[in-house]
Amino acid sequence: MPGTLKNYYEILGVPRSATADQIRIAYRKLLLKFHPDKNVGDTYFEEWSKKINEAFEVLMNPEVRSEYDLVYDEARAASRPTAAVNKDAAEKTTPGEGRPAITVDASIQKLAPVYVSARQAYIKAARNVAAIEARLKVKRTNTVPHFISGGILILVILVWVGVSNKHLLEKLLAAPSSVVDQASVLPLRPKLQQAQTPVTAERDxxxxxxxxxxxxxxxxxxxxxxxxxxxxxxxxxxxxxxxxxxxxxxxxxxxxxxxxxxxxxxxxxxxxxxxxxxxxx
Missing domain, CATH: 2.30.30.40 (SH3 Domains)
Incomplete structure (x- = not known):
């Protein structure tokens, strides 16, 4: 195809109606032939390897392929009448009368690959975002069981510590009760209570x-x-x-x-x- 818009079907050697399996088979055969690892230092094979990969990525993605076909057909249809006009003008123009006219479809051909590449990048980004959201949803779903199991584990540890130190807990629980009982049986004298008031304030x-x-x-x-x-x-x-x-x-x-x-x-x-x-x- 003229201009900068590449014919990906022609690069892979498949018809416009080729299925995904046909495209995949053609891609593998060409990649084995033009792979740069088998021809180290040969820029010709490196360039063809890039073209083959680019064509495969576009044609194997249904959304990108449909966008490419649409742009390709529009650019090709726009170039036909312009080519005829340019041919007639070239026949009528004598040598040296001026430069040939610029084709109408030049801007379309320059922007088409950029549009296809941008569309492909957008689709890939949308899929990545969807995958990240799915992983976050799974992570949130798994958080609740982990929280419950962690709480159960802490409870088991506390029970085990309580059983292991049962005698210590009994002493701690018995100490305040004995003081209260003693205070209720033997109340302090008024002078003694006044003397102990500053001590309580200091402790606070x-x-x-x-x-x-x-x-x-x-x-x-x-x-x-x-x-x-x-x-x-x-x-x-x-x-x-x-x-x-x-x-x-x-x-x-x-x-x-x-x-x-x-x-x-x-x-x-x-x-x-x-x-x-x-x-x-």
Missing amino acids: TEQVPINLRLRVVAAKAYFFEEPGGAVLDDKFLSKGNKIHALKRAGNFYYGVFQSAVNSSYKIEGWLKTEDVEILAQ
């Missing part, structure tokens, strides 16, 4: 080092300068954010929040224990 504000990962469960978790003190310039975190807790004092955690998006953004201060929950280590 005593800062104990910890290393925990917390998650905000309140709609807004505010940071304080000190346990029960003023709010730090109205700074807070919304529900779902994670914090690294370093200390605890009474009903407050001293936490540090570091933004994963902006490393320079950092908040630290005291938060209420009721606004957060401890994540599993």
